Amino acid sequence: MAIFLCFLFLIISSATGCDRCVHRSKAAYFSKASALSTGACGYGPMAIGFNSGHLAAGVSSLYKDGAGCGACFQIRCKNTTLCSSRGTRVMVTDLNRNNQTDFVLSSRAFMAMANKDMGQGILKQGILDVEYKRVPCEYKNQNLAVRVEESSKKPNYLAIKLLYQGGQTEVVAMDVAKVGSSNWGFMSRNHGAVWDTDRVPAGALQFRFVITAGIRWKVDLGSECPA
Template sequence: MMHHRRSGQFLGLHFFFVAFASLSATGQPIHQLSDLHWQPATATWYGSPEGDGSDGGACGYGSLVDVRPLKARVGAVSPILFKNGEGCGACYKVKCLDRGICSRRAVTIIVTDECPGGYCSNGRTHFDLSGAAFGRMAISGNGAALRNRGEISVVFRRTPCKYPGKNIAFHVNEGSTDYWLSLLVEFEDGDGDVGSMHIREASSTEWLEMKHIWGANWCIIGGPLRGPFSVKLMTLSTGRTLSARDVIPRNWSPKATYTSRLNFY
């Protein structure tokens, strides 16, 4: 039975943006994830046997991992996939190889956490899945037997994230002020990961670069920063961009939730 607890500390800093978003007006082509081939890895499970996985996690999604669409699809990955937090939000299909106990069905997981030691150390490509996700790879009725095997060989590949009915949203993290503004992106279809973020103040034409601080959290130090703010993000995997105009209102507040009107799909 599994075992280790990952180093996911939740910094209780969250905030979503509701605003009018517009895709980049450059007419950019539709990019595809380049990693479409199955690759070898190993997998374990953690938490309760039929559980949904950990609360919080090293990406900073907090209680969102306990509810759909993340519920039961969360996963911790080794540093090679976690990418110091820039791998947060990426989606993978994982399936096991032993046809005697495993079905041909792959489970889809969303990176919400990191497993830095044990099976995940020494440059290994490893997935630590919720008990529910791990058991779902088995032939019907064999979930418990598969979990009893502990570490297993799997294959995996990137897959586009899909959040039907949801648009990209942003958390303004707790502790944000007019001089230190921290954001976290949620429900990003497609690549799922964020490679860079910029913010533009009211009545300004200059995009200010945000700094990646930990997990899926970004911040900007300056000020006083004056809203409403527009936000531009670029995905890590394929470099697609999306600009959300005036998504954070002038009278924004920490821990508020703002949702854009667009997504990548």
């Protein structure tokens, strides 16, 4: 059974320039929520419960070979008759392989861009002109967590998944070592938010992350929290 290893993790956002500027593109939507339970980020059925179901598949420049998994964007459509000026906040959980739109949203997120009683109206549009920008995610009572995957096989294989990464930076490298040791071994991004290694240290583990700013953070994992 999978477990969650929980810890507090402070990230200082270094996002500047185009990370925070407004982009203009188009967005479509998935007609079935189940499409988001097999996304390229590897969240599986858990994805449907993230961000109140306001989810999105992003094009490769947003997916970033998996580093963009879990990133949040404020997105609104340009049709002022149908859509509100507030828009909605979406979380990237999948790769959009169709470059006709920057995003394919869950139908719930797509409808959330609408003015009152206009949700069905924007669904009928199918594709909308939108503008968006990267924003911090909002996770209530959650910190960055590491989930040990069911595919892990002690003692020779460890696969983990990063959850609740709510900042405006990405984890681009990851190392693992036994707690108290300086003998670090690298982990590889298997896909999306999933990292793995076949060289697993014995005992309690510590992980070291490199984020987009090039800053290293080390975290010791000494306690387990129920899934």
